[in-house]
Amino acid sequence: MITLYGVYRSRASRPLWVLFESGTPFTHVPVIQAYRLPDPKAPDAPLNTTSAEFLKINPQGQIPAMTDGDLTLTESLGIATYLARRYGGPLGPQTDADSALIDQWMLLAATAIETPALEILQAPQVAMGEGITAVAAEKLRRPLARLNAHLRGRDWLLGDRFTVADITVAECVRYAQGHPGLLAEFPEVHRWLTTAQARPAFQRMWAGRMAEPA
Ligand SMILES: N[C@@H](CCC(=O)N[C@@H](CS)C(=O)NCC(=O)O)C(=O)O
Numbered sequence: 001m002i003t004l005y006g007v008y009r010s011r012a013s014r015p016l017w018v019l020f021e022s023g024t025p026f027t028h029v030p031v032i033q034a035y036r037l038p039d040p041k042a043p044d045a046p047l048n049t050t051s052a053e054f055l056k057i058n059p060q061g062q063i064p065a066m067t068d069g070d071l072t073l074t075e076s077l078g079i080a081t082y083l084a085r086r087y088g089g090p091l092g093p094q095t096d097a098d099s100a101l102i103d104q105w106m107l108l109a110a111t112a113i114e115t116p117a118l119e120i121l122q123a124p125q126v127a128m129g130e131g132i133t134a135v136a137a138e139k140l141r142r143p144l145a146r147l148n149a150h151l152r153g154r155d156w157l158l159g160d161r162f163t164v165a166d167i168t169v170a171e172c173v174r175y176a177q178g179h180p181g182l183l184a185e186f187p188e189v190h191r192w193l194t195t196a197q198a199r200p201a202f203q204r205m206w207a208g209r210m211a212e213p214a
Contacts, residue, residue, distance in 0.1 A: 002026035002083070005054065006063030007033075008209035011076035014171045015064055016208065018080045018164055020201035024087040030212075031063050077106050077168050084164035091164050098158060105157050105165040109172040112143040117175035120182075137182050144173075144186045151188040155195070162196070170196045 004019070006012030007030045019026050034040035034050040047054060049061045058065040058074045065072065066079045068086075073079045081102060084092035093099035116136035123129035123136070147169070150157070157165045170193055176182055183190045196202060 001068070002087075003029060003067045004079075005029045005031045005057055005065040007031065007212055008205065009212050009214070010063045011171075012064035013205055013209065014076045014080040014168060015066060015083055017167050017171070017201055017205045018083045018088060018091060020204045021091055021162075021167070021199070022083070022088040024083065031065075033063065034061070077110055080168055081106065081164055084167075088164060090161055091167075093163075098163070101158055102163060102165045106168045108143060108146075109169040113140065113169070113172040114175070116140050117172055120179050121175040124178075133179065137176075137179055140176060140182065141185070144182070144189055147173075147192075148186040148188045151192050156192070162199075166192075166196050170202075 002019070002024065004012060004015055004026050008016060010033065016028075018024075029047065031051070031054050032046055032048045034048045037045055037048055039045060040048045040050050045051075049058075049063060054065075055061055057067065057072060060074060062074065064076050064079055065074045066082075067073075068082075071082075073082055081092075084102075086092075093102055116139040119136035120133050120140075123133045126132065154160075156162045157169060173183075173189065173193055174197075177193070183193070197206075
């Protein structure tokens, strides 16, 4: 039985989207980030990333984490791809080439998109936010241009099949969606992201997220 640890308002959104796409049953344990609590060590504090019980699952104290029988995994992208391979049917790779392409796009998202996109998401809360946003947007233009060219004439990253690659990349690009004009520069990325986010499984994940306190 799968147990997924981590609130919706975290990178747990990635495996949650995979689980909802595939209709896989799981137990959800909504561990919250300690930094979001006034006193994470208080006796009545909810289960959080510094709780002793959770540190037994992920000694690094980060969400998401997952157990499936004897297997314990951390790292949202590793969990998402495991779930897609093991339980996701067409969401996962069907051939070695699929497998390589899923890794390629996931690694592009993790190394070239996630950090600058997060800087855009968090910029409104920090000093010098406008400057940070401008620099981050410039860093994103190169990988977004690549995605844009690749998606021309394709519905999804692997062609006509929606896969875990679309989930992992879309969840990283999402962080930059608040930028006022960036995605308009990349219409194929905009089309692809909007279509992915219209899927019932994304909507279910998003509703879960909205139901949690900000
Ligand atoms: N590379 C990790 C990053 C995990 C991560 O930073 N998780 C955040 C929530 S999205 C967290 O647990 N923050 C609490 C902390 O770092 O103390 C992954 O993708 O799973």
